Amino acid sequence: MLAPAALPAQAGAAQRLDRGRFTFVAFPKDLPLARSLLDAAAQNDTFPGLARPVAHVLVAIAPDAQRFREWTGPGAPDWGAAIAIPDQHRIVMQGSAAGSDAGDPRAVLRHELAHLALHEALGDLPPRWFDEGYAGYAAGEWDRSDVLAASVGLVMHGIPSSLDSLEDDFHGGASRASGAYALAYRAVSDIAALDQRRGLSLFFEYWKQTGSMDRAMRQAFGITQSGFEAEWRTRTMRRYGALAVAANLTVLFALLAFLLVPLLWVRRRRDNRRMAVLRAVEAANDRAARSSALDALLASALKTPASPPPPPPPGTRSAPADEEH
Ligand SMILES: [Zn+2]
Helix, strand or coil: CCCHHHCCCCCCCCEEEEECCEEEEECHHHHHHHHHHHHHHHHCCCCCCCCCCCCCEEEEEECCHHHHHHHHCCCCCCCCCEEEEHHHCEEEEECCCCCHHHCCHHHHHHHHHHHHHHHHHHCCCCCHHHHHHHHHHHCCCCCHHHHHHCCHHHHHHCCCCCHHHHHHHHHCCHHHHHHHHHHHHHHHHHHHCCCCCCCCHHHHHHHHHHCCHHHHHHHHHCCCHHHHHHHHHHHHHHHHHHHHHHHHHHHHHHHHHHHHHHHHHHHHHHHHHHHHHHHHHHHHHHHHHHHHHHHHHHHHHHHCCCCCCCCCCCCCCCCCCCCCC
């Protein structure tokens, strides 16, 4: 179904672009995207710690969400922007019609190409967490760490007891999965940092030779896998635990504010009503004070003149007693 000849017609026929080990297949509206992705892939075709990949890769760009789902199959998560099928050296990506939550297409492609490169070098040896962590590391997904800094899961459940236990989280809905991706990303970048000079290259070599991640870690870094995981847990909690608590406190305050605002509003309304009564009383007092002042003025005015004031001309009404509005 992915082969160019079998692609269904959609606003013109799908076209293929070839360069080096890459073949891109895209419909006309996605050709500019395909070209820029092909440039990026060809220009940056090495992956940390691995020999330059040689396997031919087919990248199919799906013109719409429906086609994407058809091509990736029912196993793909809804939130995925792309999927790599390492056994077939294929990648299916969303095209220019994808929403912004699909991410930067170049970074997405680089992530999927890293999966293929890792698979080409090590076959099925890497567990899921390493596979995802490595892809994120190779694609420079630094912002993955931000997820940890605000992770409710990190505070609620702490760091998972082992990296292998992340496995379920990759399938556990978008937010759980993004936490798992972030933890996996951190773990792989921490492994790469164990050897400042050679990074992951010796480790990958030993892993391939021995078929064991634990033995490769011992040989490359002088640390056992369980030793690394224990250290990694402590470090991650130290690094992100406080931030996560702070982030969650912010959420808590926002929630409190959300709950308190209606209460304050009710109170304010009650206060407003009280103020209105007070104002009415005040106005009445004012009026009383004013009229008594007027009385006093009139009284004194009536007393002072030697002769009474002339009567008002006929036809005019006396000034109203009440205040004017
Ligand atoms: Zn991935």
